[in-house]
Amino acid sequence: MRPFQYERAASPARAVSSADAGSKYHAGGTTLIDLMKLDVWRPERLIDISALKEPRMTRIERNGKALRIGSMVTMAALAGDEGVRRSCPVLTDSLWLAASAQLRNMARLGGNVLQMTRCSYYRDTSYDQCNKRAPGSGCAALDGSNRHHAILGTSDACIATYPGDWAQALIALDAVVEILGKDGPKSVPFATLHRQPGNRPDVETTLAAGDLITAFVIPDADWARSKYLKIRDRESYAFALTSAAVALRMDGDAVSDVRIGLGGVATVPWRATAAEAVLKNAALSEDTAQQAAEAAFAGANTLEHNAYKVELGKRTLVRALMDTAGMEA
Ligand SMILES: Cc1cc2nc3c(=O)[nH]c(=O)nc-3n(C[C@H](O)[C@H](O)[C@H](O)COP(=O)(O)OP(=O)(O)OC[C@H]3O[C@@H](n4cnc5c(N)ncnc54)[C@H](O)[C@@H]3O)c2cc1C
Ligand code: SF4
Known part of the structure; x- marks a missing residue:
């Protein structure tokens, strides 16, 4: 070091x-x-x-349907919050299924959303080609081992997967990020925090130098019918191959509102708006869930080793939707 x-x-x-x-x-x-x-x-x-002990950075606060979660709250503290689990399980499940107990006790939610890709070429400096680590050097993953890499939001310069779990719940629930910057406090939609790689994969976020994330606000965290489903190589202590954060409101069998975030498949936390549009006001069944899954992955770009993520991602979303609705798949 x-x-x-x-x-x-x-x-x-x-x-x-x-x-x-x-x-x-x-x-x-x-x-x-x-x-x-x-x-x-x-x-x-x-x-x-x-x-830092600043209350706005260390507390979990409720105000009606809204939830404000300080950026210094540990992963373990939010995962273990019974009130949040009852009103919005996708926010706690996505943390329980992440990392290990030791890491969850140590890691804070501000750092969690800014974690870096697990692309092995990025993390191993003996590889010369990595546009994210060394801009302009190329991308070793394009012709290399790309089984864990992204199929959505990729570019010719980088196909690294955004690895986090909790971020999929945040993007699904329209979270807002509170920031203290050099010019004072500001708020941005969580959906604009991460940048797709384009031709500058080294620029990961829209944060300016010195921007300090202070909290996450979820304007409507009243989604008792919500779930995070994570598929991985082993059932513990592994990153998602595919995942789905799903929140549903139902009127009988009809979907009155739906939010979907997808993990393990994209370069940034991924909101599946096309899938949501298929489901909104439709009767939920395995057929409509499948149609939504087709829409979610319609724009996928695959390479030699990661094509399996299209089918696995669709199955993950279908199962997450059916489980959340309490229906048999
Ligand atoms: C072995 C292993 C397995 C893991 N498995 C998973 C998994 O399955 N799922 C998952 O989601 N995660 C997983 N992780 C990632 C883990 O969740 C993150 O490392 C952790 O959440 C980061 O939080 P931290 O507080 O330690 O951040 P730090 O390491 O302290 O910071 C991370 C980044 O965020 C910046 N930062 C931190 N706080 C702020 C802030 N308030 N404002 C602005 N910038 C800030 C730092 O400068 C740094 O750039 C795993 C990690 C390891 C090591
Ligand atoms: S996928 Fe991105 S992070 Fe991985 S080697 Fe290519 S440029 Fe680097």
């Missing part, structure tokens, strides 16, 4: 004012320190925000 400066932030405002292009915030450190040890990230300075 290379030498770096370390400072512990005394307040959110101090953290933001001392941040610059060469610094990184340290929350739980489970992505950051990993990538520094691998020599993929080389920050000059770490600004440790893990001890």
Whole structure:
């Protein structure tokens, strides 16, 4: 690991004012320190925000249907919140199914949504070609091993999968991100936080230098009928091959409202709007769920090893919809 400066932030405002292009915030450190040890990230300075006690960053607050979750809340704390689990299980299930107990105790939700791809060419500096790590160098995954790579939102420059689980629930539920920036507080839709790779895969988010995520707001977190289904190589401690975050409101068999996020298949947290349009006001059945799944994956781009994700992704979504509705698939 290379030498770096370390400072512990005394307040959110101090953290933001001392941040610059060469610094990184340290929350739980489970992505950051990993990538520094691998020599993929080389920050000059770490600004440790893990001890910040600012209530708006550390609390889970309800206001009617709305939920405000501080960015310093641990994955474990939200996963274990019984009230949230009852009113909106997709928000807690997606965390229970992520990482390990140790990681969930350490990792904060702000860091969680900013975790990096698990593309092995990105994480291994012995590979020269990686446009995300070394802009303009090429992409080793295009002709290499791409079994875990994305089929939606890809570009000729990068096909890295966004690996997180919780983000799929956030994008499905129209979450808003509260940020403290150099010019003061601001809010952006979660759907605009991550950037598709295009020709600049090295630019992962729309955050400006020094932007500190303070909280996530879910304007309507009243989705008792919601679920996160994650398919992976082993049933514990593995990233999603495919996943679906589904929230449904039903009027009899008819779908009166539906939200869908897809994981493991796209370069960014993925909202399946075409699938939602198929289902809205339709009678839910295995047939309509299948039609929605076809719409969700209509734009998929596959390579040698990841074509299986189209069929697996469709089956994941169909099963998630049927399970959430309490119907047999
Ligand atoms: C072995 C392993 C298995 C895993 N499995 C899964 C899994 O199955 N599913 C899953 O979803 N995740 C998984 N993860 C990822 C894990 O969830 C993330 O590493 C963790 O959530 C990151 O949170 P952190 O607090 O440790 O972030 P850090 O490592 O501290 O930070 C991550 C990034 O976010 C930035 N950052 C942190 N907080 C803020 C903030 N408030 N504002 C602005 N920037 C900020 C940091 O500067 C850094 O760039 C796994 C990780 C490991 C190591
Ligand atoms: S898929 Fe993206 S992260 Fe992986 S090698 Fe290609 S450019 Fe790098």
